Amino acid sequence: MQKRINRLIEGQADKKERKKTLQELRLKLLRSQLALSEAAEIPVVIMVTGQVGSGRGETVNLLNKWLENRGMETHAFGPPNDEERARPPMWRYWRSLPPAGRIGIYVNGWYGEAVIDRVQGLIGPAVLETRVEEVREFEKTLAAEGALILKFWYRISRERQAERLHQLESDPVNRWRVNELSWLRHEQFDAIDETAHQVVEATDSAWAPWHVLEGGHPERQTLQTAAIILDRMQDRLRGRREEVESARAPVKCRPARDPQTLEALDLTQTLDKTTYHEELTRWQDRLSQLVRDPVFRRDYAVVAVFEGHDAAGKGGSIHRVTAALDARHYRVISVAAPTDEERAQPWIWRFWRQLPSHGRMTIFDRSWYGRVLVERVEGFAERTDWRRAYGEINHFEQNLLRSNIILAKFWLAIDADEQLARFQARAETPWKAHKLTEEDWRNRERWDDYQAAINDMLRYTDTTAAPWHVIEANDKRFARVKVIKRLCAAIEGAMESGG
Amino acid sequence: MQKRINRLIEGQADKKERKKTLQELRLKLLRSQLALSEAAEIPVVIMVTGQVGSGRGETVNLLNKWLENRGMETHAFGPPNDEERARPPMWRYWRSLPPAGRIGIYVNGWYGEAVIDRVQGLIGPAVLETRVEEVREFEKTLAAEGALILKFWYRISRERQAERLHQLESDPVNRWRVNELSWLRHEQFDAIDETAHQVVEATDSAWAPWHVLEGGHPERQTLQTAAIILDRMQDRLRGRREEVESARAPVKCRPARDPQTLEALDLTQTLDKTTYHEELTRWQDRLSQLVRDPVFRRDYAVVAVFEGHDAAGKGGSIHRVTAALDARHYRVISVAAPTDEERAQPWIWRFWRQLPSHGRMTIFDRSWYGRVLVERVEGFAERTDWRRAYGEINHFEQNLLRSNIILAKFWLAIDADEQLARFQARAETPWKAHKLTEEDWRNRERWDDYQAAINDMLRYTDTTAAPWHVIEANDKRFARVKVIKRLCAAIEGAMESGG
Structure with a gap:
């Protein structure tokens, strides 16, 4: 196919051959799309990008004409709106991802904003580097979770760009595509070209490679694009998959203190009733003040994560936190099995969709750490997948931290004897009996496996910026007070260093 | 149970009896919740409302303590944010609904905003009436779709309110609950009481009845509330269901012109190629100008609906519309089978979630009209359900219209011969063959049933404000031009009358 497309592009084909080749390309593309749709396992991300006038629009139009529209969606992004600005920059891209079996076509996608922000001087080189790093990690997760990622960069010269803009302006159907902004971008040509080049180089990878094509010649570049898409779709249909950088020993983002371990805890600490109250x-009074602080309301948010052994008292601790909060300002997310919309997305997608906007708190009763705990121990996730998750989690949390989302991660630790006592108490308390399930007893048999998983989790995800608060929870009163105290300290700390 | 609760409330029970009754109430409530959760058929909506100091917070706290938190969520709403303001007022309430099997507890919910807006003078009596009507229709749809709706209004006197506010202020744990706004509301007591009373009366129905209790006495009102919740949950578990106002002959909201029918169409109209282009x-030029108008960008949105016989040319018409649009400003939603998140909600929920914000266009390739077309003809929906849908659709569309969402509904009509010719052409065109399925042939056998359903749809949902544009589509060129012309006219018309 590739050879015959080349004949077309180089003008070696006559009209008849041309027609035949085009029809075949179209048909093969469509059939590949339908086969991928049928299998419903692989989402396809097609990134179409380049400078103004490089012909992105025409290429997208042809793809929309050739492919089955009911299995795809085209996305383009303007400046972020309020909801988006209150979240990490990648949030709106996460939200837009195609589910498995569908195609998402992105005009500039997550590349446009970063490049233009840099050229406009809205962000410096360091922030650009961070954004690029976020994009790399984002694409790596998508690819590792099975996405087929195709990225096209249509290069164009400054002269050709001017020509194209004049052409478009004189075409009644397309003249609206050219406006003052287009000509401003033309003036910024060199800066954009340089920055884009940097970004393209830094985000080129085996699993999300850039295809750099000569732009400004819509028909030719569209054919080349279509041929490449076909090629890579067919590869995936034949089971050939780009290798994603293998998960070596998970890398910790920033070294924290010496690793915490469950064994080092002093679980005998208690609090008497009077002191407790x-x-x-x-x-609680302090917490209620902190979250009503105008600076907090405007610029910050909290994500609080509650993890712990079964019966460690997560629910009770959460109650003591929410008692100090206005119901308008928090949500408690009890993490259960993913829905089918969530299963059709990368595993961490369902947590991205729950991020709070400024002034709010989201409390997770169990969280993304399930990936390296229950999913690891029970074998729901492959070894390579849960090993990869430590890094993905750290990057996810960095995204939050950089957007002024204060993270407070609590591990409520009890020992095996205390757990047994609580299980028995649950069994005997009518309104608690339903909380005790077969699964709890099964998990208990795997106590040691869980301890190992927990210690690994502490080792790899206890970062300076997002430390684990390991709470000695054999005594409920002691635990509840410590949780809320640490939560206050986390909020105060973030606001002090931020201001 | 009710009798024993009364003994408690009236102080006739000793300490031991009291404890026993409370434990039993708690246990029965929990068991009912778990049974409803297990069945996963009924969502439960609990509305807790009343003036400041009436004890809503305490009641919600007890429900949170007694019920299983993993099966419920508490919602309270502040002033709408930007995303919410750009949609109909009911949008954020629709988004928050509990799926089947879960409980949503609402503090003031959809009642707070309307009452306070009216008291503040932000809306006049006519708008309040509209809001009340929207709430009635909303609750009616929820109930008809199976929701259990419990609404509590805690009445309190002005004097008791003052007492309670002073009490709360002197309690270190709760003093944050009282602020300047609380005292402002105290000053507005009479106005709020009167407006709330009106609203409560107007929204009392068999399927969403108000339970008016004496407020300001947290313990007593909470027990009464819990007993009522238990009672009504148990009723539902026993299969007893509140009757929802029966769907009589569907009511048309506003009479349009004489009913349009498919039989009256002149399908012979054509357009030659030159004129077409x-x-x-x-x-297209006109459309691209309209949607870039700053007034449109700021205050309006478009929802365009494409319905029509199989092979009527919906996709092709949509292409000609989107060709004139910037990819940042529109989305095409191809309506397929609902996901499981959607199936756990009222049928129309999945369309509510897709509404555009200002300056944007959402194009539906098939739509909520499937309810009265395919679901009716194929028997996927019960007769009472699809008959009820005409009214629900009209109310849904009114919600959109009132928020400056311009509605353009297109029915692309072809005759049976033309359809057959297109089916045959599809079968013979390699890249169209996949569009022709067994289902298309099956639908074709039911041509007459569909004609009847379509004519009913036109009769009941062709309103002055949201008219159907029935497009003669035997000639594709004629249809495409007429669609885009009508779309322009709809946008122009709305903006002229709106300005």
Whole structure:
């Protein structure tokens, strides 16, 4: 096919051959799309990017004409709106991802914003580098989770760009595509070209490679694009998959203190009833003040994660936190099995969709750490997948931190004896009996496997910026006060260093 | 149970009896919740409302303590944010609904905003009436779709309110709940009481009844509330369901012209190629101008609906519309089978979630009209359900219209001969063959049933404000130009009358 497309592009084909080749290309593309749709396992991400006038629009139009529209969606992004600005920059791209079996076509996608922000001087080189790193990690996760990623960059010269803009302006159907902004971008040509080149180089990878084509010649570049898409779709249909950088020993993003371990905990700490009530009231009062601080309301958000052994008291601790909050300002997300919309996306997608906007708190009763705990221990996730998750989690959390989302991660630790006592108490308390399931007993048999998984989790995800608060929870009163105290400290710390 | 609760409330029970009754109430409530959760058929909506200091917070806290938190979510709403303001007022409430099997607890919910807006003078009596009507229709749809709706209004006197506010202020744990706004609401007591009373009366129905309780006495009202919730949950578990106002002959909201029928169409109209290209270019140009108008960008949105016989040319018409649009400003939603998240909600929920914000266009390739077309003809929906849908659709569309969402509904009509010719052409065109399925042939056998359903749809949902544009589509060129012309006229008309 590739050879015959080349004949077309080089003008070696006569009209008849041309027609035949085009029809065949179209048909093969469509059949590949339908086969991928049928299998419903692989989402396809097609990134079409280049400078103004490089012919992105025409290419997207042809893809829209040739492919089955009911299995795809085209995305282009303007400046972020309020909801988007209150979240990490990648949030809106996560939200837009095609589910498995569908195609998402992106005009500039997550590349446009970063490049233009840099050229306009809205961000410096360091922030650009961070954005690029976020994009790399994003694409790596998509690819590792099975996505087929195709990225096209249509290069164009400054002269050809001017020519194209004049052409478009004189075409009644397309003249609206050219406006003042287009000519501003023309003036910025060199800066955009240089920045884009940097970004393209830095985000080129085996699993999300750039295809750099000569732009400004819509018909030719569209054919080349279509041929490449066909090629890579067919590869995937034949089971050939780009290798994603293998998960070596998971890399910790920033070294924290010496690793915490469950074994080092002093679980004998307790709090008497009177002190408990005094302290609880004091810290609830403090928390309620902190989250009503105008600076917090405007610029910050909190994501609080509650993990712990079964019966460690997560629910009770969450209650003591929410008692200090206005119902308008928080949500509690109880993490259960993913829905089918969530299963058709990368595993971490369902947590991205729940991020709070400024002034709000989202409390996770169990969280993305399930990936390296229950999914690891029970074998729901492959070894390579859960090993990869440590890095994905750290990057996810960095995205939050960079957007002023304060992270407070609590591990509620009890020992095996205490757990047994609580299981028995649950069994005997009528309104708690339903909380005790077969699964709890099964998990308990795997206590040691869980301890190993927890210690690994602490080793790899206890970062300076997003530390684990390991809470000695054999005594419920002690645990509840410590949780809320640490939560206050986390909010205060973030706001002090941020201001 | 009710009798024993009364003994408690009236102070006739000793400590031991009291404890026993409370434990039993708690346990029965929990078991009902778990049974409803297990069945996963009924969503439960609990509305807790009343003036400041009436004890809503305490009641919600107890429900949160007694019920299984993993099966419920508590919602309270502040002033709408940007995303919400750009949609109909009911949009954010639709988004928050509990799926089947879960409980949503609402503090003031969709009642708070309307009452306070009215008291503040932000809306007049006519708008309040409209809001009340929207709420009635909303609750009616929820109930008809199976939701259990419990609404509590805690009445309190002005004097008791003052007492309660002082009490709360002197309690270190709760003092944050009282602020300047609370005292402002206290000053507005009479106005709020009167407006709320009106709204409560107007929204009381068999399927969403108000339970008016004496407020300001948290413990007592909470027990009464819990007992009522238990009662009504148990009723539903026993299969007893509140009757929802029966769908009589569907009511048309506003009479349009004489009913349009398919039989009256002149399908012989055509357009020659030259005129077609001239006209298409002209109207695409016009459309691209309209949607870039700053007034449109700021205050309006478009929802365009494409329905029609199989092979009527919906996809081709949509292409000619989107060719004139910037990819940043529109989305095409191809309506397929609902996902499981959608199936756990009222049928129309999945369309609510797709509404555009200002300056944008959402194009539906098939739509909510499937309810009264394919679902009716194929028997996927019960007769009472699809008959009820005409009214639900009209109300849904009114919600959109009132928020400056311009509705353009296109029915692309072809006759049976033309359809057959197109089916045959599809079968013979390699890249169209996949569009022709067994289902198309099956639908074709039911041509007459569909004609009847379509004529009913035109009769009941062709309203002055949201008219159907029935497009003669035997000639594709004629149809495409007419669609885009009508779309332009709809946008112009709305903006002229709106300005």
